Amino acid sequence: MTSLVDRYVHTALRRVPEQQRADIDRELRASIADAVDARVDAGEDRDAAVTATLTELGDPDKLADGYAGRSGYLIGPELYAPWRRLVTTLLTVVLPIVVVALVILDVVDDSSIGDVIGTAVSSTLNIGVNMVFWTTLVFVIVERTGTVKDKLKVSWSLDDLPRYEPSRVPIAQLAAGLVWPALLIAALLWQQFGIGETPVLNPANWSFWWPCLIVLLALQGAYQVWVWRRAAWDRTVTAVNTVLELAFAVPLIWLLNSDRFFNPAFHSFAKVGSESDVEHWLTLLITVVVLVGTAKDIYDTARRGERARRGL
């Protein structure tokens, strides 16, 4: 049977860098033998002396950490704050954007509602876990490489202090925020009832989707007034804005990409070029504009909310 001392030394050396092992092995054994001898000289039984000495030396893994100069933590206090900030930003800003993009792709693909929910849930979990894992891994590596760590140390100055000023929306922005939905509603109504010719957009959608979008546009107008009166940006505003934007953009993109948007009876596109081509490019153009516009608006509002929350 392997002796207690052998087992202890092996266990400690397991986690010590290879090139130091032989030397530490010898030194540690000598130190243990010295301590045991001292106890035996003081009248203790040899086995009891070994047990007492090793117990006093304590957890061999901790001893190995001491020899190898390892820290007993993954991320130390210096890097914890930047790590936390980055993970928070990734999970609250980047993750929602990525998940929304994936959901929109699914909707464009005409997937069933079950598939869309599946995509939302699985991508949230999957990407979220990956984000936290890889960020943490990078920080753990940085924690263990001195030079990079020194460079990452952010020097703090008085300019970084939050200002705590109320952030009122400029009146011009409120006006723009009201005029834009009103114009869209007017255009939607006009092309159906105003021109007196064949409507450009699919009249079949008046049964549900066009009224729904009109209500949403009206809500966006109301939202602008609400934000203006509130005079503060925070996570509630971010959430309301995101819901409103998505409620508008997702059905619109779905209608566009499932050929439900344009009126099949509208043939004036043929004047410009091949009808299917024009419809195809228009669909693509509107989709891209809506996608980019929605993403930018959600991002801007979220960013503004975060900055306001931190008092910048």
Added chain:
Amino acid sequence: MTMEATLPGHLQELRRGTVVVASLMVLREPGYGYSLLETLSAAGFEVEANTLYPLLRRLEAQGLLTSEWNTDEARPRKFYRTTEAGNAVTDVLVTEWARLNKAITDLDTTTGSRK
């Protein structure tokens, strides 16, 4: 919090670093791990073997100690000795210790006289 709960932490903070100074001073005469441990505890320094042994290697890596295996006796032992650089560091640390001691004493007498 009661004093019993916070005192050990404060004492540990205060003692941290004294083992380095003491080791560098003792090892002006060559010594090995266990002998140093004995000397230090006899001198009243509370130090554990599992902190002291790795500490010796760290100080050696920093060039403050140098080591040599002595195989003359039945049990080979690694002897450490304080280097020139180690002596210089010790002097600085001891001076600082004396300065702090004086500063604390001065504070004590000034606040004491105000009472």
